[in-house]
Amino acid sequence: MDLSPASIQEAYTLITPHIHRTPLLTCSTLDTLASTPQSVADLANTPFAGLEPAHPRFRFFFKCENYQRIGAFKARGAFHALIRLLQGGEDVRTRGVITHSSGNHAQALALAAKTLDIPAYVVMPEISTPSKIAGTRAHGATVVFSGSTSEEREAVVRDLQAQTGAILVPPYDDANVICGQGTTGLEMQAQYEALVEQTPRLSVHPEQKVLDAVITPIGGGGLNAGVATYFSDKTTKVFGAEPSFEGADDCRRGLEGGVRVESVKTLTIADGLRTPVGILNWAVISDPSKVAGVYAVTEEQIKAAMRLVLERMKVVVEPSAVVGLAVCLFNEEFRRLVEKEGGDQGWDVGIVFSGGNTTVEAIGKLFT
Structure with a gap:
């Protein structure tokens, strides 16, 4: 875009x-x-x-x-990304979406996915703030933990994506x-x-x-x-x-x-x-x-x-x-x-x- x-x-x-x-x-x-x-x-x-x-x-x-x-603010980007994915085809509702985040994008994607009826998988660092983890789960996302660096997060995302076929929605890039x-x-x-x-x-x-x-x-x-x-x-x-x-x-x-x-x-x-x-x-x-x-x-x-x-x-x-x-x-x-x-x-x-x-x-x- x-x-x-x-x-x-x-x-x-x-x-x-x-x-x-x-x-x-x-x-x-x-x-x-x-x-x-x-x-x-x-x-x-x-x-x-x-x-x-x-x-x-x-x-x-x-x-x-x-x-x-x-x-x-992360809710803005998450809703826009998922709405654009839905414009490209309904298969996103079958495959689901996946991301990695320390908390705010995690919660935002979980909320947007729940609102738009899309399964969501979120990789979060183990040291994430407990309230952010709870918030992500509260919106129905599946949470999987990783190390704290971006490399560690992305490695877990790749493994989970291979298992689920979920579409990646990056947290910022x-x-x-x-x-x-x-x-x-x-x-x-x-x-x-x-x-x-x-x-x-x-x-x-x-x-x-x-x-x-x-x-x-x-x-x-x-x-x-x-x-x-x-x-x-x-x-x-x-x-x-x-x-x-x-x-x-x-x-x-x-x-x-x-x-x-x-x-x-x-x-x-x-x-x-x-x-x-x-x-x-x-x-x-x-x-x-x-x-x-x-x-x-x-x-x-x-x-x-x-x-x-x-x-x-x-x-x-x-x-x-x-x-x-x-x-x-x-x-x-x-x-x-x-x-x-x-x-x-x-x-x-x-x-x-x-x-x-x-x-x-x-x-x-x-x-x-």
């Missing part, structure tokens, strides 16, 4: 009956915190030590995909999945325009009604590639955000080295971002005319951003969801870019909260 803004619109038309139109929220407290320079101590032991901290101005618009069906995820950007822009029209003071430039930037988490890259595809004919800049722990910032490193990183082995707390960027997604993300840059943050910065969202916004998110906010709050390289390009006016920035599939116990362990 062609990756274009028009294909995102087509996908949206198909999936609208099956997904939630998730809210776009603002938070003046987080605007103020992000628009305050970091302390000199914060920049110690960084490349910016001894320099004047950046003083960017932010207005945030949070696309809350944690309120999406199954608690994550698939054009139909990418187009489904890209509808997040389409909705965000439409909601932003309506919100600024109603309340102009929310924007740094209410007369423009165009987001200056959108930042999304990057794991396999389906969300970022889809959102970048939607905005590819617009002035909005798209950025990606990753954890740096144990090499989880494979996309950032790949862009720096000029070649896609094919393997990642990390136990970052952002468990939805432990996979390498897919081949199709890399083709989009590595195109500077579509994605303006990818930035990384530490585990402590992710936890700090998550705490702010929980306590200040009263919104339940998983660690993967807040890496974009963490970049805006703590990544001095990105903050200097916003200060330089936004000037005294600043930037309106759309941030995708990608999911909220966590538990009270998991949150408690993060902050003890």
Whole structure:
């Protein structure tokens, strides 16, 4: 399928009956915190030590995909992929579908398959969050466990596929999945325009009604590639955000080295971002005319951003969801870019909260 803004619109038309139109929220407290320079101590032991901290101005618009069906944006791509398979023939209902996922795509495919009356098989790492495993099973999917790396997952998928004949629906490296995820950007822009029209003071430039930037988490890259595809004919800049722990910032490193990183082995707390960027997604993300840059943050910065969202916004998110906010709050390289390009006016920035599939116990362990 062609990756274009028009294909995102087509996908949206198909999936609208099956997904939630998730809210776009603002938070003046987080605007103020992000628009305050970091302390000199914060920049110690960084490349910016001894320099004047950046003083960017932010207005945030949070696309809350944690309120999406199954608690994550993945429902968009799963429904679109299965609807397209059904358009190709009814044999998918006999053969079934199969995928591998740490949890969010697993639940999304299980939900879409149950809704559309298709058998589903899901390979999940043994270390997946128990609530995500339970959620996948609750929608009727057959769950088979594997090791945690993408290579281990894919090996089990091949074996199970040989036994069942099920059709593979990749978690991110698939054009139909990418187009489904890209509808997040389409909705965000439409909601932003309506919100600024109603309340102009929310924007740094209410007369423009165009987001200056959108930042999304990057794991396999389906969300970022889809959102970048939607905005590819617009002035909005798209950025990606990753954890740096144990090499989880494979996309950032790949862009720096000029070649896609094919393997990642990390136990970052952002468990939805432990996979390498897919081949199709890399083709989009590595195109500077579509994605303006990818930035990384530490585990402590992710936890700090998550705490702010929980306590200040009263919104339940998983660690993967807040890496974009963490970049805006703590990544001095990105903050200097916003200060330089936004000037005294600043930037309106759309941030995708990608999911909220966590538990009270998991949150408690993060902050003890």
